[in-house]
Amino acid sequence: MLTAGDEGWDEAVLVWNAMVAAKPSLVVQPASDHGLLLSIKGGGNNIAGTALADRGLTLDMSRMREVTVDPAARLAHVGPGCLLQDIDRATQPYGLATVLGFVSETGVAGLTLGGGFGYLTRRFGWAADNLEEAEIVTADGRTRIASRAENPELFWAIRGGGGNFGVVTRFTFRLHEVGPVITGGLAAWSADRADDVLAT
Ligand SMILES: Cc1cc2nc3c(=O)[nH]c(=O)nc-3n(C[C@H](O)[C@H](O)[C@H](O)COP(=O)(O)OP(=O)(O)OC[C@H]3O[C@@H](n4cnc5c(N)ncnc54)[C@H](O)[C@@H]3O)c2cc1C
Incomplete structure (x- = not known):
């Protein structure tokens, strides 16, 4: 280079x-063409280790960890190397959050492309439901926008289909009002109040 x-x-x-x-x-x-398989590493948390290809070329996104928050539009633009904690850290000063997973060291890319569920799923759906747009370089080398309006079939595929459709270079997530103060923890009642608690 x-x-x-x-x-x-x-x-x-x-x-x-x-x-x-x-x-x-x-x-x-x-200098030559090695015919290398390309693999992409986000947070590196995939249990099957699919971020690495045997004797392949690994595109390690870990330095692309920028998050830009647009509080008025309720959107966060997220680099493909972000861990979950990067988004929370950037959105919480505005009292906003998107749906991510339970463990803050997990990669946003693999989690979102695989569906992604966490603390906020019951209220706001899956991480992939909250993806508004992705910028993606497909195998033909073109940079495309995938959203409900643009390339909708590609958008459908990347929301659960994993990393098989191209290299995502930016994710845009919808944000919701959450925190910065939240109530959490275990609530327990004695068994003789079960009827009341379940009815409530
Ligand atoms: C400790 C732990 C806790 C977890 N908790 C949760 C949880 O709460 N909720 C949940 O839904 N899941 C959870 N998972 C599962 C996790 O979401 C998946 O393992 C996910 O693949 C991790 O994403 P990653 O970016 O860290 O992984 P990576 O291994 O880096 O990538 C996973 C896959 O995505 C591809 N990929 C990565 N970046 C890109 C990109 N920019 N463009 C295209 N493809 C890409 C990779 O090539 C690979 O195939 C957890 C996993 C672990 C190990």
């Missing part, structure tokens, strides 16, 4: 038409 100033840069960005003024940020010079 070359960036401006590297040895070989000037030749790499030289094209026949000297009037072309485009300046690339990065040049990649493959």
Whole structure:
């Protein structure tokens, strides 16, 4: 990989038409084609270890952990390397949250693409139900938006179908009013009050 100033840069960005003024940020010079399988690693929590492919090329998203919250639109734009804790941390100052899992070290990408359920599922549905949009690079190298309005079949597929449809580069989640103060814990009543409690 070359960036401006590297040895070989000037030749790499030289094209026949000297009037072309485009300046690339990065040049990649493959030396051969290894036919490598591509695997994508989000939080790395998949129990079957599907983030790694034997003798493949692993795209590790762990540095793309940016979360942008739009409190007025009730949306969070989330990088594909985020862990659940990254979203909660960014949305809770606004008293907002989306549906994620129970363990804050889990990856958002694999959890959402596989459906995803957690503390808020009973009230607001699955994580995939709360996905409004995904930016995804499909196998043909094109960057697509998948949402209910755009590429709806691809959107349907990635909400539960796992990582088989492309590389998601951004998730957009719907937010709900939750916290920052919540009531939680175990509520227990004596068995002789069972009729009242169940009726309630
Ligand atoms: C301790 C623990 C607690 C858990 N708790 C919950 C829970 O409460 N609720 C729940 O629903 N699930 C839970 N799970 C299951 C978890 O959601 C899945 O294992 C999920 O796959 C983890 O996602 P990840 O990004 O961390 O995993 P990874 O192993 O990184 O990825 C999982 C799959 O998604 C693919 N993938 C990752 N990133 C992308 C991307 N950007 N684009 C396309 N494909 C991608 C990977 O290639 C891989 O096939 C838990 C798992 C563990 C180990």
